[in-house]
Amino acid sequence: MSRAAGIAAVARAVAWRSIHNFLTNPAFLLPAVMFPLFFFISFAGGLAAIGEVPGFDFPSGYTAFQFVFVLLQSAAFGGVFTGFAMARDFESGFGRRYMLAAGHRSGIVAGYALAALIRSFITWGILTAVALIAGMNVSGSAGEIIALYTLAILVNVAATMWAAGVALRVRSIQGGPLMQFPTFLVLFLAPVYVPLDLLSGWIHAIASINPVTALLEAGRGFISGDPVLVGAAFAIGITLVALFTLWAKGGLRSAEAAG
Amino acid sequence: MSGSLSIQVGQLARRSVLRTLRQPAQIVPALVFPLFLLAVNASGLQDATELPGFPTDSYLTFVLAVPFIQGALFSVMNSGTDLARDIETGFLNRLALTPLRGAALLSGLLAGSFLLGVVQAAAYLSVGLLAGAELAAGPAGALVILALSVCITVAFGTIGLFAALRFGSGEAVQGLFPVFFVFLFLSSMALPLDLLTTDWFHAIASANPISYLLQAFRSLLIEGWNLGELALGFGIAAAIFTVGMLAATSALKTRLVRT
Numbered sequence: 001m002s003r004a005a006g007i008a009a010v011a012r013a014v015a016w017r018s019i020h021n022f023l024t025n026p027a028f029l030l031p032a033v034m035f036p037l038f039f040f041i042s043f044a045g046g047l048a049a050i051g052e053v054p055g056f057d058f059p060s061g062y063t064a065f066q067f068v069f070v071l072l073q074s075a076a077f078g079g080v081f082t083g084f085a086m087a088r089d090f091e092s093g094f095g096r097r098y099m100l101a102a103g104h105r106s107g108i109v110a111g112y113a114l115a116a117l118i119r120s121f122i123t124w125g126i127l128t129a130v131a132l133i134a135g136m137n138v139s140g141s142a143g144e145i146i147a148l149y150t151l152a153i154l155v156n157v158a159a160t161m162w163a164a165g166v167a168l169r170v171r172s173i174q175g176g177p178l179m180q181f182p183t184f185l186v187l188f189l190a191p192v193y194v195p196l197d198l199l200s201g202w203i204h205a206i207a208s209i210n211p212v213t214a215l216l217e218a219g220r221g222f223i224s225g226d227p228v229l230v231g232a233a234f235a236i237g238i239t240l241v242a243l244f245t246l247w248a249k250g251g252l253r254s255a256e257a258a259g
Numbered sequence: 260m261s262g263s264l265s266i267q268v269g270q271l272a273r274r275s276v277l278r279t280l281r282q283p284a285q286i287v288p289a290l291v292f293p294l295f296l297l298a299v300n301a302s303g304l305q306d307a308t309e310l311p312g313f314p315t316d317s318y319l320t321f322v323l324a325v326p327f328i329q330g331a332l333f334s335v336m337n338s339g340t341d342l343a344r345d346i347e348t349g350f351l352n353r354l355a356l357t358p359l360r361g362a363a364l365l366s367g368l369l370a371g372s373f374l375l376g377v378v379q380a381a382a383y384l385s386v387g388l389l390a391g392a393e394l395a396a397g398p399a400g401a402l403v404i405l406a407l408s409v410c411i412t413v414a415f416g417t418i419g420l421f422a423a424l425r426f427g428s429g430e431a432v433q434g435l436f437p438v439f440f441v442f443l444f445l446s447s448m449a450l451p452l453d454l455l456t457t458d459w460f461h462a463i464a465s466a467n468p469i470s471y472l473l474q475a476f477r478s479l480l481i482e483g484w485n486l487g488e489l490a491l492g493f494g495i496a497a498a499i500f501t502v503g504m505l506a507a508t509s510a511l512k513t514r515l516v517r518t
Contacts, residue, residue, distance in 0.1 A: 034441075039444070041444070041445070042445065042448075042449075044457075046445070046448070046460050048460075049307070049310055052310060053307060053309055054306075055306070056306070177288075188299045189299065192299075193303045193304050194306055198306050203299065
């Protein structure tokens with residue numbers, strides 16, 4: 001069996017188990033689906049009046065404006081929650097059995113990443129359906145919408161690799177806050193409620209240098225049919241995936257060294 | 260209160276307070292997380308004050324009410340998780356062999372929530388005022404804010420006790436966190452009820468008691484002294500406390516029969 005085929009075989013097995021656990025345990029499934037929905041309902045429903053603030057000029061309306069944030073947020077947290085599952089597996093000793101059984105151990109990380117992606121597809125499907133039922137305006141073309149979801153995939157893979165790197169180093173669910181808090185921080189220090197131009201003070205300064213801002217602005221450009229920062233957003237997304245994949249590989253070495 | 264009951268409550272209260280103080284993991288997130296969201300929301304949504312009918316020109320003042328409720332949500336987790344741990348480790352079984360009264364157990368366990376409530380309220384109010392929030396009711400209003408915050412924290416703590424006694428598992432108590440967050444998100448957390456322009460969201464937020472708890476804080480911060488709003492806030496806290504204690508007392512009886 002070639003190296004690639006070996007990695008794929010391990011990844012399939014790990015992903016199948018992870019997805020099976022996710023779909024059959026309501027304690028894992030419900031928060032993953034409900035959290036993004038409640039963020040969306042709260043932001044799009046409760047803050048709809050923000051769309052009437054002087055200077056707020058988003059052609060597709062506030063629901064679409066917030067949909068992009070919640071989509072990217074659910075992408076990131078889909079990765080983080082998968083990191084929780086990985087940490088739990090290593091804490092219970094199941095991860096060590098994976099390490100002993102897998103011919104190509106990078107397939108373990110790839111399997112969790114595949115599971116994270118499938119989990120996110122489920123969440124995004126429900127989120128998108130709810131948003132459309134709620135009357136979200138989509139002005140972007142089919143290509144632009146595909147580009148929006150491609151950005152979300154990059155965010156999901158980057159977040160999974162970040163969380164995997166932590167999980168493989170800490171090998172305990174106690175590493176959960178370390179996976180979650182920086183992700184939460186970087187997401188909320190971006191233009192969440194209003195466009196960057198309407199922010200002022202310290203939050204504007206931080207949001208201006210936060211890479212998530214470019215991802216958000218590009219995503220909002222796609223949904224409104226007015227693409228902006230496309231090159232920058234994809235470059236940031238790919239760079240994040242590359243950097244955090246290296247971070248996860250380092251974690252794998254750490255787990256191997258720990259025995 | 261009879262002498263023996265006061266001794267029992269005192270002993271358990273001392274244990275609850277010490278246990279809270281010795282667990283920075285309980286205190287730090289309850290302080291840091293709400294303050295982080297306060298900082299982000301106060302800056303990110305400042306433009307909302309330009310909406311016609313917004314009650315103040317400082318969004319920080321408006322949103323300063325929110326951390327008090329978020330802090331109380333942590334009280335549910337902390338009080339419930341502590342009691343669930345006592346159940347899981349068998350400590351409650353040992354207490355059941357003593358002449359300890361149920362009322363003493365529940366009251367004593369709430370002492371940790373009381374302490375956390377005082378620390379949280381003082382921290383949120385101090386940081387808010389230092390950051391430039393207004394307090395229309397003056398220094399006496401600060402005392403009422405502290406009192407209201409502690410009442411709400413203890414009231415929410417009874418729900419944590421009930422959940423721990425009913426389910427007997429820390430994980431189940433932790434699972435309540437998203438449920439309570441939903442209540443917060445579907446309230447007038449981000450905008451006043453009058454400015455919730457989405458009909459269904461306005462209807463839900465109007466029926467949500469959290470909206471009126473927030474309004475009680477806001478009346479002191481923005482208006483001055485509005486006895487009707489305050490009475491409603493304290494009344495809702497008292498109602499939650501009564502229902503929570505009755506439910507916890509009933510669950511305690513069932514739990515002690517089981518063990």
